[in-house]
Amino acid sequence: MRNEKDLLQLMNAHFEPLKLEIKRKQNVSVEFKKEELIQALSFLKSHSYRHLSTISCVDWPEEGEFELVYHLFSYDDLINISLKTRIKRDPGIFQTAKEIWPVAEFYERDIHDFFGVKFKGNDNLEELILENWQEIPPMRKDFDTRKFVNDKYEWRDYNGQKHTD
Amino acid sequence: MANDKKSIFSPVTAFKNLVKKPETVRYPAESNDAAKRYRGFHINDLEECIGCSTCQEVCVNDAISMVEMLDVPAEEGQRNERPQIDYGRCCWCGLCVDVCTTGSLEMSRDYSYIDLDPDTFIVTPAENDINQVEHPLGYLRDQSSDLLDLKRIEMEMLEPEERIDSFIEIVEGFSKEQAEKEASRCVECEICTETCPANMNIPQYIRGIFDDDLEESLQQIYEDNPLPEVCGRVCTHKCEGVCALSHRGEAISIRWLKRYAVDNVDSAEYKQVLGTEKIEQNNKKVAVVGAGPAGLSAAHYLSVMGYQITVYESKEKAGGMMRYGIPEYRLPYDALDKDIDYIESLGVNFVFNTRVGEDIELKELHENYDAVFAATGLHNGRSTRVPGTENNNVYQAVNLLADIARGKEVPVTKRLVVIGGGNVAMDIARSMARIQKDKYGEVDITVTSLETEDIMPADQEEIDEAREEGIVFKPGRGPKEIEINEDGSLAHLCTNCCVSVFDEDMNFNPTYDNSDIENYECDMVIEAIGQGGDNSYIDDQFEIEYAGPRIKINDYSQTSVNWLFAGGDIARGPDVINAIKTGHDAAVGIDKYLNDSLK
């Protein structure tokens, strides 16, 4: 059973992480170069980190990047590790992790729905949650939901009683 | 229960319910009341509500909008708006109840409203909820669910022992953490903006402090107030009196926050922050008479607009009452100078030691300048005119304060009486206490006033601090006579009891009870019962209209003589912030006047 420090050492020994951080008890976050991330995932999977909680995507338009965060958990070490990497927002293409975890296919499709990120190796990127979505992917920061709603729908004005500022 | 045997008769257990009392709630015949804390429809006490719109601010779904109510008065501290709730949006989270500043908004236990017409799902809650019937109260805010931060950050001040023997500033000012914490308490309702005589953008500059963006704060402050160092210390802060938070807790320390914001921007950066590095000149000239708050304010806004300003001041330095009236322990001179230096750096030309009416005539100013702004203030102390006031040991507070400010030595004796209950009385009493302490090692000052303590015009905090410094208060006493010894020194001040100060029409008309006489032994008396001005420099040459004792001005501080604008105490009292407002109005007015859009 490793503790948080051991895990970071292990990462340092095998990869060149950009940033290592013990977030709090049982929680670690490691930032990788995008070339190393998939390798790190399969390395960790063979080192007891077999549980993939989910894959998160964060949009950082000012940096022109998407951040992909893979949350893994080990039932032996009882540590949650978040592997982060940044990819260019344009064109927003990354490698799939579906060879390592088949379930990742759906997380990737989810990210494709909401951010428009494509995953090489994951061919089935049809709409998962949305239907007939025509706009820019809605979870991108530059998609303004209030403006979209104002354009597409109407508010009830309660026979003129409703005052909105 | 781990033993999961199999038996086809096992489910037969259900039949026992045949003889049990049914558990069905026979609604609607038998009603099932909602729980005590149930979050049902809203009710609102329209009298208590001040229309601060904080509920609108916190509403998750934009369900609350403020609507104008004609039967509710819009007065100081409240708007004539009340929340209207859209039950096509509401999610009954109750955050509005948790955040309500007055506690007027509550929820009933009523939950059922059905209608065919979706347009009826909007209501302005009052005593009764949307169903217009009375229901027991439901969810109520308590201390844990309260979303407001009701406690002020304590301002650190010098202890009385530390401060009584010197003129160093009492209030220490906020640290960064304190200021940000205090700023975070603001709910941005803008009730204060409506109350502030200068309508300052208070929530906006507090927001700047909260966001650690003091440059933004400074810009917001200078929109309406070019003397923030002064106002950050000595403003009468009406804003704090109406602060929405003051209904259930302590008002935000708006004054100290303003002080924090300006104290922490270096004066060298002012021009860059305020965008006044380069001002386009328009070759028009305006004269300002009097370098007090009103004059400085007008000079500032006019010079930002590109006018060439000359300020005539009879004294040797700028600042007026701010310099010669307010003691240094409340307003240190370097803070005052920071504001004035910035105004001067905009290109304002000061002519000191020049009294208009004596050294130069108003007519000349009218001839040489495009417009004139007069704000000469009230500098002549009034006397009680009771017997004995003509004695040499009876002084006027304004004169003494000015001498203290000039650094002159002022006369001081061991036992001293101050007549007056306003802030000037406090200023002189506390200043003299410091000098007494320095000279004799102890304080023996009595302050008498007509008003009892509850209606004394001085700020309560001034009274409290004075008391801490060893000053004795004798409120509710009318001066009757100053008894004088044969050698010309004072014996005592004889007072009678003041029964009432105002008559039924709220006019100043004190009545006394002569059977209740008290004598206060003293060898010096200072009168601080008010000041008067001298407008003869105007009146001698021009005919202008008055409104009572003050010069009549319109919304642009314009007098009945169209090129002459007036402000400050001669036109509208009684404090710095009002003076600043008249100065600002005058600047706008003069600009309009000189561009032919104002007659």
Added chain:
Amino acid sequence: MNNNFVKGSWQEILDWAQNKSINMLHYCTGCGAIELPPTMTSRYDMSRFGIGPAATPRQADLLLVTGYLSTKTLRRLIYTYEQMQAPKFVVGFGSCTINGGMYWDSYNTIKQLDKYLPVEMYIAGCMPRPEAILDGLLKLKKMIADGEADGYQRYQDNLEYYHQNQEAVLGEVQRTQ
């Protein structure tokens, strides 16, 4: 005998029968559906009033729109509604159906149900309690008995209006009618 009189009486009998037996379509469009099981089962037992669940649209009279409708669901809901046999009634549950409710700024939910389907009535709440639901259903029963629940006729009369609105948010909609 007056023909209209016969027709009117017959309609009254039909309305009376209709109000005694309402089949509610079992379709959980949104979160308000979580209060339906308590209403349907022993605690509040709406079968006391002759209201019960129906599995398919073709057997159902009552469509409960239990809260928000994403555009994806709206499409299914329109198919469902158009499959139902008249007389059919729609009840809007909670804030979301009236003016968007919790999801007023969501890019994926509709804001006013009555623009897309004819609604008989609305029940306030987010979500409405079972008691409020019962109040609503009792009112609906009364409306049906009085012949006032005429949403399906409104839908037919204003078909173009409804279709236009539907197509404005959904694009093409398949029609079964």
Added chain:
Amino acid sequence: MDKNTQTEIFFGPNHPGVPGNYGINYEFEGDTVTSARANAGHLHRGFEKLMEERIWIKNTALVPRICVEEPDINEMVYAMGFEAIGEIEVPRRADYIRSIILELARIQGHIFSIGGNAAGIGQYTVMHWGTLTRDYLLDIFEEITGARVYHIYIRPGGVRQDIEDETLDKILDLMDELENERFPDLQKALFENPNAQKRWQGKAVITKEEAIEMGATGPVLRANGVPHDLRKMMPYAAYDDVEFEVPTGENGDAWDRIKIARDDMLQSIKIIRQLINKIPDGPVQADLGNGLKYKIPKGDAYVKIESKRGEYGYYMVSDGSLKPYRVHVRGASTPLGLYGVREFLPGTRIADVPVWAKSLGICPPEFDR
């Protein structure tokens, strides 16, 4: 039906056999599923986007609505994420109250889903009982929080209001009633019913390897004899102060999972009793200042807790402003509802599909969001 007939069926979203507004598109050969594809997204409201638009406190009203089956879990994860990024200490009493609420919510959720499962195999009496029992728990919730379903009670920094002692006594009484009267009835009517056993035993099997591989947790994993529970592995709230066992099964089938739900409720009762006995006095809300101006430093946190169906996680990012920069919700049934359908449904007979969907605890709103 002819064994070789190929049929394509749209199952749901409008169908009593699916859990909520959720569809599955099948292809059948005879009555055996040959391929299945989840048709999700009917409940998509864009929560993650809406949360980015609202200040921290407003989101407390939004999060419970992400999963109507387990609203309190969402409130808790959200609050934990806020506290993790802001490094905020929660008063101990609030921790206890949170645990009580979460355990009540667990019982409420389990009893409701046992009812739902029973309805899926035609045991309607049990469905009535389950829903009824849940309603008594909702009454308790109403008394504590002021609402039946969406409580908006667990807040960053603690809980909204204190629990009164009377209410704690009521909870204890209800726990006794559940244990001594309602659960034995349920045991007889459902768990000892050979019909029910037959319908569930050996159905919808997911092995330990399969579960771990796809990231399924909770009863799905525990039904294979693995006592994994975040309450033990990464204790939060007051779970480090109580003793309880993690119920497990052996075969990884629907029957084991439903038994786990039952045993879990008994453990919850045990936990609630311990918590109520030990609950300390004190404040229930940390002082976070003005609710309109909650501000936490830049940072991110992945927080997760054990819902009745397994790991419920939020990935939260703060950019130091008044609003969350990004919140990503990982619902407990996300892998099953999206991936599991495709992988594990083929081979199932059509009549067992409701057993499959309901026993796995698929809750569509949490992956539709």
